[in-house]
Every structure is written in structure tokens, then in C-alpha cells.
Amino acid sequence: MFDPGPIPGKRLLRIRLNGRWREDAVADDQLLVDYLRDTAGLTGTKTGCDGGECGACTVLVDDEPIPSCLTLAARCEGRSVETIEGLAAGGRLHRLQQAFHEKLGAQCGFCTPGMIMAAEGLLRRQPDPSEAEIRAALAGNLCRCTGYVKIVESVRAAAAADA
Amino acid sequence: MTAPLPLPRLRLIRPTTVEAAVAARVECPQHEVLAGGTDLLVNLRRGLLAPPALIDITGIAELDEVRTTADRTRIGALVRLDRLAEDPAIASRHAALREAAVAVAAPGHRRLATVGGNLCLQTRCIYVNQSAWWRAAHGACLKSGGEVCHVAPEGARCHAAFSGDVAPALIALDAEIEIAGPAGRRRVACADLYHEEGRAHLRLDSGEIVTAIEVPTSIAHSGYLKERIRRSFDFPLAGVAIACRTEGAELSALRIAVTGTNSRPLLIEGTDALLGRRIDESVLAAAEKLVARQVRPMRTTLFPANHRRSVAAALARRLLGALGAPDAAAGRGHAGGTA
Ligand SMILES: Cc1cc2nc3c(=O)[nH]c(=O)nc-3n(C[C@H](O)[C@H](O)[C@H](O)COP(=O)(O)OP(=O)(O)OC[C@H]3O[C@@H](n4cnc5c(N)ncnc54)[C@H](O)[C@@H]3O)c2cc1C
Numbered sequence: 001m002f003d004p005g006p007i008p009g010k011r012l013l014r015i016r017l018n019g020r021w022r023e024d025a026v027a028d029d030q031l032l033v034d035y036l037r038d039t040a041g042l043t044g045t046k047t048g049c050d051g052g053e054c055g056a057c058t059v060l061v062d063d064e065p066i067p068s069c070l071t072l073a074a075r076c077e078g079r080s081v082e083t084i085e086g087l088a089a090g091g092r093l094h095r096l097q098q099a100f101h102e103k104l105g106a107q108c109g110f111c112t113p114g115m116i117m118a119a120e121g122l123l124r125r126q127p128d129p130s131e132a133e134i135r136a137a138l139a140g141n142l143c144r145c146t147g148y149v150k151i152v153e154s155v156r157a158a159a160a161a162d163a
Numbered sequence: 164m165t166a167p168l169p170l171p172r173l174r175l176i177r178p179t180t181v182e183a184a185v186a187a188r189v190e191c192p193q194h195e196v197l198a199g200g201t202d203l204l205v206n207l208r209r210g211l212l213a214p215p216a217l218i219d220i221t222g223i224a225e226l227d228e229v230r231t232t233a234d235r236t237r238i239g240a241l242v243r244l245d246r247l248a249e250d251p252a253i254a255s256r257h258a259a260l261r262e263a264a265v266a267v268a269a270p271g272h273r274r275l276a277t278v279g280g281n282l283c284l285q286t287r288c289i290y291v292n293q294s295a296w297w298r299a300a301h302g303a304c305l306k307s308g309g310e311v312c313h314v315a316p317e318g319a320r321c322h323a324a325f326s327g328d329v330a331p332a333l334i335a336l337d338a339e340i341e342i343a344g345p346a347g348r349r350r351v352a353c354a355d356l357y358h359e360e361g362r363a364h365l366r367l368d369s370g371e372i373v374t375a376i377e378v379p380t381s382i383a384h385s386g387y388l389k390e391r392i393r394r395s396f397d398f399p400l401a402g403v404a405i406a407c408r409t410e411g412a413e414l415s416a417l418r419i420a421v422t423g424t425n426s427r428p429l430l431i432e433g434t435d436a437l438l439g440r441r442i443d444e445s446v447l448a449a450a451e452k453l454v455a456r457q458v459r460p461m462r463t464t465l466f467p468a469n470h471r472r473s474v475a476a477a478l479a480r481r482l483l484g485a486l487g488a489p490d491a492a493a494g495r496g497h498a499g500g501t502a
Pocket residue numbers: 051052053195196197198199200201202203204205240244266267268269272275276277278279280281282283284285326327328329371372373374396397398399
């Protein structure tokens with residue numbers, strides 16, 4: 001077996017989390033998803049698998065949706081990270097949250113934060129996506145409940161609400 | 164199900180030059196190179212390896228460049244797959260490379276994943292790409308530290324399948340890989356980066372890392388097709404890349420490479436015999452037969468080995484047919500979709 005080596009390094013991580021800069025000491029081996037849930041206390045981001053297979057942990061890093069279980073927190077130094085908690089503003093639901101609510105895009109809700117963040121990344125790049133573009137953008141986000149039809153409808157409704 | 168494991172305790176080393184990365188690898192050969200992390204972090208969490216430190220090479224700016232000259236494209240090892248998929252120069256020069264890049268995993272993975280990481284991806288098998296408790300329940304195999312291979316118990320080797328999508332495209336396109344090590348830089352043909360052994364499929368010496376890929380522009384037509392269990396995102400059951408050139412209507416160059424069937428991406432031999440002929444039914448049948456005879460799938464996926472052999476051969480026929488058709492490139496592609 002390998003020598004376990006010295007205790008993991010720690011470093012000061014400075015990131016913009018949902019619009020506000022903050023600093024935390026993070027271990028070198030801390031995944032971004034664990035930083036968000038355990039250090040920052042933002043448990044809206046979910047863990048649905050043990051290795052990049054479900055998309056429930058999707059967050060935006062510099063406007064791009066990525067699975068937060070596949071990147072280290074230390075890698076996000078100086079970057080902007082957005083989670084589901086950052087979307088609603090002034091007590092009002094975000095247009096995607098409103099649309100998922102109205103169009104029944106969420107059933108058990110476990111995949112929903114990841115779905116919405118992946119969809120938000122898409123709408124920032126492409127405000128009026130086709131169904132094919134929506135399905136391609138959500139390809140890495142699995143849902144056990146809805147069968148996807150209602151999710152696609154929700155994203156289209158949110159895009160229309162924006163126009 | 165038990166909760167997913169956190170990462171094993173480890174340190175991050177963050178070199179900013181190739182030389183410093185090589186020096187860190189030489190100092191401790193057990194350190195693993197971390198690029199996009201989409202393969203390595205999963206394997207670490209599943210306890211498949213336990214390096215004392217990760218050498219995070221993403222701070223090496225030199226490795227993140229694409230440069231084009233008239234006769235080649237140089238792609239740094241850290242160039243991300245989403246960039247390869249979207250770069251118009253790549254699409255017009257090396258269609259197979261674009262089609263392979265966009266066939267890897269899902270969009271979120273491709274924003275993190277690098278081309279170097281895709282080439283160096285660990286081989287896969289249903290008996291190892293599992294959680295630690297699953298493997299413990301079943302018993303370890305050769306690749307996970309045990310005494311026997313569960314796929315071929317009578318043999319002495321591991322048959323875990325190379326499952327990267329980009330390598331076959333680069334092999335078909337006759338690309339070279341640039342490698343940096345303690346003795347400086349060297350180049351190898353892409354096919355020569357690999358061994359036919361699932362436990363040690365990379366022919367990298369101690370201390371070496373992949374730094375760049377050089378793709379010649381000499382082969383005009385190319386493409387990549389893969390088959391997978393789940394269409395939205397999945398590793399290939401089999402994937403085939405073909406690059407060819409025609410003069411008049413006759414083939415003047417033909418290279419076929421296959422992934423997902425062997426422990427290395429395989430360059431199909433004997434395609435020269437088809438040169439000088441038109442891409443007609445007999446050539447398609449001959450290409451299909453060459454692939455079916457040379458691939459060696461084993462029972463490393465949920466699908467039977469023979470099925471993967473037939474799939475690889477059928478993909479070769481379909482892709483060569485499409486490349487030979489006058490409106491080549493139409494009708495292929497990998498528009499993703501939800502599962
Ligand atoms: C759900 C899921 C689905 C996937 N589907 C596919 C798929 O369909 N097709 C596919 O090809 N892959 C797939 N992958 C695997 C992976 O995402 C890709 O292969 C990706 O390109 C790996 O690149 P990376 O930069 O993230 O590699 P990393 O994880 O950083 O590294 C992969 C390996 O290569 C080594 N390495 C990385 N860079 C270098 C270098 N420059 N020199 C030497 N060694 C290096 C690392 O040490 C590690 O062993 C999937 C992964 C997941 C989680």
C-alpha cells in the first residue's frame with residue numbers, strides 16, 4: 001500500500017458565491033459539492049451518485065454548468081459559483097423555478113436543482129432554445145420521476161416568460 | 164446503498180511549467196496527474212487508486228493552446244473537449260475529431276474534460292468500475308489487486324477495455340502525440356501510446372506526461388461513430404473512426420481505428436488492400452470483415468462480447484458508406500438527448 005503521506009494541504013479559497021465574495025479554508029481534497037454543502041451550508045445542490053453520472057450536483061461556474069462532484073473546490077479560486085439558492089431574488093421565484101412549479105417539472109425534486117442550473121446555463125447562452133437544444137443541454141441530468149417531457153416544457157415556458 | 168466516499172486524503176501540487184510537472188512525477192512516481200478530473204476523481208472516490216498527491220497540471224498555460232498551420236493542427240493536452248467540439252477550424256479540418264469530442268460524456272463533463280485526459284483515460288470493466296463495497300463483495304480481480312481475472316480466469320492478463328472516444332479519431336487521422344519527460348520531449352504515433360494490457364495500457368515512462376497532439380491535414384474525409392447503451396451519455400460499447408482520401412472516385416488512403424473493444428484503441432490492419440477501389444458494396448463488406456476479424460472484445464461490459472464485435476463491424480461499414488456518399492457527413496452526428 002502507499003504511504004498515506006502528509007495530512008492534506010489546506011488553502012484559503014476566495015470565490016464569489018451567489019454574487020458575494022467569501023473566503024474559506026478548504027482542504028486540497030475537498031470536492032466543490034462538499035464545499036458548497038458542508039462548508040457554505042448550501043444544501044440545495046444534491047449528490048445523487050458516486051461519480052459524475054447523474055447531474056444532480058450541477059452548478060454554474062463562471063456561467064457554465066458543470067457537475068460540482070467532478071471538480072475540486074480549490075480549482076474555483078477567483079471564480080463565480082452559482083447554486084440554486086442564488087436564483088430567487090427579493091422573495092420572488094426565478095423564472096425557471098416558477099416554470100418548473102407551474103408546468104410540473106418537478107416531482108420528487110431531487111434532480112431539480114441540477115436541472116434548473118443546467119437550464120439556466122443554457123438560457124444565458126441561448127435565450128430561445130429549440131427542444132433539441134434543451135434536450136442536448138440537459139443530457140447529463142437524470143430524472144427518475146418525470147420522464148423529461150414536463151422538464152422540457154418547463155424550460156420552454158421559462159424561455160417564453162423571459163421574452 | 165452506502166453514502167459515496169469522500170476523496171482519500173491527498174495533497175495538490177500545482178506546477179505552472181511542464182518541467183516542474185515532470186520533476187514532481189519523477190520525485191514520486193505514485194503521484195497522479197490531474198487534468199479535467201472527470202475520470203480521475205471518480206476513480207479516486209471509488210478507491211481504485213490512492214496516490215499521496217495529485218499533480219494538477221491545469222495551471223500550465225502552454226498546454227492550453229490550439230495552433231493551426233497549413234499542414235497541421237497542434238492541440239495542447241489541456242484543451243477542453245467542448246472547445247474541440249465547437250472550434251470551426253477543427254470541424255472543417257478534422258471532422259472525426261469534432262465528432263469524437265462531442266460524443267464524450269455529457270456537456271457538463273466536456274466543459275471540464277481535456278483531450279490529454281481523454282487519451283490517458285483508465286481502461287474500464289464491469290468488475291472494477293464499481294464502488295469499493297461492490298468490489299469487496301465480489302472479490303478483487305487482477306486490476307484491483309486480486310489474483311484472478313473474473314472475465315478470463317484462465318488467462319494472466321487484464322482485458323479491461325479502452326473506452327475513450329478521441330483516441331480512435333486521432334489514430335485514424337494519423338496524429339502524433341508529444342510527450343515530455345525527464346529526457347526532454349519525444350513524439351510517437353498515437354497508436355503507439357498504447358499497450359494491449361488493461362492494467363497498464365499507456366506506454367508512458369516514469370515521469371512522462373502528454374503535452375500535445377499534432378494532427379496532419381493530409382486526410383480530407385473523416386468521421387466517428389459510436390454505439391452506447393444510453394444515448395444521452397455513455398461510454399462506447401464500440402466506436403469507429405475512419406479517415407480516407409479519394410482520387411477521382413478511388414480510395415487513395417484509408418485508416419480505420421476502433422475503441423471499446425480492446426485494452427487499447429486499435430488501428431485496423433490490411434486496409435491498404437482496398438486502395439485504388441471505389442467505395443462500393445464489396446469494399447464496405449471487406450472493411451466490415453477486417454474489423455470483425457481484428458477486434459477482441461471480452462465480457463467487460465453488460466453486453467456480450469460478440470455483440471460488440473458485430474457493432475464495431477457494422478459501424479465501420481456504415482461510416483465508410485457515409486464518407487463515400489457524395490453528400491458525405493450528412494446524416495451523422497451525435498445530437499444528444501435526455502436519457
Ligand atoms: C458519467 C461519465 C461518462 C463518461 N463518458 C465518457 C465517454 O462517453 N467517452 C469517453 O471517452 N470518456 C467518458 N468519460 C470519461 C472522461 O470524462 C473523459 O474521458 C475525459 O476526457 C477525461 O479527461 P479529463 O481531463 O477529465 O481527465 P482526468 O480525469 O484529469 O485524467 C484521466 C487520466 O489521465 C491521466 N492524465 C490526464 N492528463 C494527462 C496528461 N496530460 N499526461 C499524462 N496523463 C494524463 C490522469 O492521471 C488520469 O489517470 C465519462 C466520465 C463520466 C464520469
